[in-house]
Amino acid sequence: MKNQYRNTISIPVAYLFICLFITFVSSQSLIRQITDDFNTNLKEEVSYIVQNHQEISSRHYNVSTSKAVTGMRHRRPSTYSYKIETNIIDTFETRPFTVGGYKWTLHVYLNGNTKDGGAGYVSLYVSIDKSGFNDSAHKEVYADLRFYIFNRKERKYFTIQDTDVWRFNAFNTMWGFSQVLPVDTFKDPKNGYLYNGEQCEFGVDVTVPTPFEESETFSISSSSDKYTWKIKNFSTLLKDTYSPVFSLGGKKWNLRIVPDGYGSSRGKYVSMFLQLSTNQRRAYEYIYVRVKFRVLNQGKLSNRELELRNWFGRSYSWGFENFISFSDLRDSSKGFLVDDVLIAEVELKDISTTKYFP
The missing domain is CATH 2.60.210.10 (Apoptosis, Tumor Necrosis Factor Receptor Associated Protein 2; Chain A)
Structure with a gap:
């Protein structure tokens, strides 16, 4: 009786599995068909847009x-x-x-x-x-x-x-x-x-915008202009000292040395500044410069060098308060101060120019 019951239910179960398999296969085929149709339609639509491209006006x-x-x-x-x-x-x-x-x-x-x-x-x-x-x-x-x-x-x-x-x-x-x-x-x-x-x-x-009548063109040009200043009897300097006027990048400048240091560096460092001469810029003009300050080493060792990038406009003077320390100058083995002579140098790397029209 037990075996007969097992044989009786085996046919419906097998039939059920067959139906499920057919359904799964059909669904996969249907999904593939839908996907294929979608991709085909998408390709046709994109192809139509590309082949029939027209410029759309702004009022569209x-x-x-x-x-x-x-x-x-x-x-x-x-x-x-x-x-x-x-x-x-x-x-x-x-x-x-x-x-x-x-x-x-x-x-x-x-x-x-x-x-x-x-x-x-x-x-x-x-x-x-x-x-x-x-x-x-x-x-x-x-x-x-x-x-x-x-x-x-x-x-x-x-x-x-x-x-x-x-x-x-x-x-x-x-x-x-x-x-x-x-x-x-x-x-x-x-x-x-x-x-x-x-x-x-x-x-x-x-x-209706009218064409502009005034304009300006800002540009930056590279340079390798240098100015070297030999300062004798440096240890005897008691106040700010200015170099003779020199030209760099078509502008006139001065180097300013503060032997006792400026601001928070007073008594510890020598300060060095680059100063733009008067009447070298328009009242509204800003001049961008990239320069390198140096104290040359007279013992053929490394120079003391710092780079400045700044705008000369509201301020006519830019530089470094703590350019070189007193201890480095007093140490004769370092070669910065020889026979009481200090050699300062400034090299212009980049400078801006602005052309105004008219």
Whole structure:
């Protein structure tokens, strides 16, 4: 009886395993088929985009939305304002107004420019009079645009502008935004854009940048100019000592030695500074230098050397308070002070120049 029971259940169990195996295989095949179809479609889509690539204009809603900056502000439009006292008509355009020597027109679509992806949104554009280009396809005008919608409730203007300038030419005469504000938001009186029944107000700022008339060019040039100063009777110096005027990098300078030390280094170090002579720079000019200060070793050993990188502008003098210690100078074996002679040197490595136009 026991064996008969075992044989009876063996057939259903085997059948169950067969069904599970078929299901697993089918699912794997289905997954592979879906994946293959997805990859095929993706390749076809990418191939279509590559083969049919076209430049998208800045006013295209897919581009403009991602580049648009919006916000509420108190300031009114500074170029043109357009008040509408009816919403029976959904498309408006203003009379031409002049900016930068060109004629411009503001275009308003209360229910959106559906041809430019603006369905469900208020759309705003400006156009330029094509005759301003004198039929020259190569002439262009760049303009910054900022559009406004007045909010009576907030007593502010909703504004939208692009992060880039807009390029107008004989082929691209209209630019703007297809998706400025949802129509539902705009037409709901409680939001404040539509007031006194059906009144609303729009505006635009058109800024045509003019070419700059003044400019400057900053550059840095390398140099190997040196000035060497032999100071005799160094131990007898009691106050700051200045070298004769010398030229480095087209500018006039002095070396300043403070034998007793400057500031916190007084009584312990000799201080050394490079000083720019007067009338060597304009009142607003800054001169960058990289120089190396040295006290030459007269015993053919290593020189004492420090590098300075700084701007000469508000300050005319830069250097090192703790350039060389008294102990090193007093030690005759170190070779820095021989027969009471100290040899200081400054080498110019880099210096900046600024050219102003005009």
